[in-house]
Amino acid sequence: METQTTSEKDIKAIIEDIQKKQADIDTVLFIGCGASMSELYGGKYFLQQNSRQLKTNLLNANEFNYARPLSAGKHCICIIASHGGNTPESVEAVHNAKKWRCHTIAITHEVGSDLTKEADYVVTHAFFESYATKAAKQKVVTEIALECLQTFEGYQYYDEMLTAFKKIDQVINNAAASVIESAKDFGQTYKNDSLIYTLASGPSFGAGYSTANFIFMEMQWIASPVLDSGEYFHGPFEMTNSGTPYVLFMNDGSTRHLDTRALEFLQRFNARYTVIDAKDYGLDQAASQNVIDYFNPLLLTGVMRVYMEQLAIARNHPYTKRQYMWKLENY
The missing domain is CATH 3.40.50.10490 (Glucose-6-phosphate isomerase like protein; domain 1)
Incomplete structure (x- = not known):
């Protein structure tokens, strides 16, 4: 059974909705554990290389939980990933991000999993369908990073991406x-x-x-x-x-x-x-x-x-x- 996947158009709408609520976003944090954390690297790298204003970082979820960055607040978007949506540390990171008034995007293969229950927005991706879908999480993460940059700063190579x-x-x-x-x-x-x-x-x-x-x-x-x-x-x-x-x-x-x-x-x-x-x-x-x-x-x-x-x-x-x-x- 194929996973209901979130489209690039839907991702664009998510970031635009965040902008309507908080026009002065200044930080994008990528948060996860294990393989999910590694698959967030590309999105963090893209923003690191191309943003003049948005601060960004990649954090292990439990480090985020126990050592809150000062930037984790209402001006921050937290992108939190877990393949099955049940990694306890990542679920807790969604909870803490919400408590700290961050805007939260959960990324998972499992619709309705624990990771999604408190998140403001949910992005789902495929995995089992092909070798390309083994990289689907990385793809949607980079799409989110692209839309963050385009929405809050603009990006000259947006159409090429x-x-x-x-x-x-x-x-x-x-x-x-x-x-x-x-x-x-x-x-x-x-x-x-x-x-x-x-x-x-x-x-x-x-x-x-x-x-x-x-x-x-x-x-x-x-x-x-x-x-x-x-x-x-x-x-x-x-x-x-x-x-x-x-x-x-x-x-x-x-x-x-x-x-x-x-x-x-x-x-x-x-x-x-x-x-x-x-x-x-x-x-x-x-x-x-x-x-x-x-x-x-x-x-x-x-x-x-x-x-x-x-x-x-x-x-x-x-x-x-x-x-x-x-x-x-x-x-």
């Missing part, structure tokens, strides 16, 4: 279909590793964080430090030796130089690496150079999902298997 949103799903699905064999090779190459370093930069750092923390560590119990491609050269590259395993996400956009420099170092010292490069999958056919940065993580997420599935098969370790999550009541 809308065009890319219309095209990106097909690019993701085509890319996912094309990598089955390379994903099988990836599974065989890394199936016996107990550690894999993950490198990413710019808008795709959230996708790297998600890959390291949730695909490798949560789903496969493989240790995976996540490193910014730029920061790699300021300490972590000392761990690179012949055969050291890495996954490197490469952007098609502003921070590509950082990823290329990291790749050249991995090659120089004979590391064992896999590159997942957005440029290989025709991202520029969907997004103009003015906005292409913000669509990298959506594409890389869809492709990495295929790699994750094949790694799980090669390791004979189902990606739904857990030893603590969903097993313990108190932790």
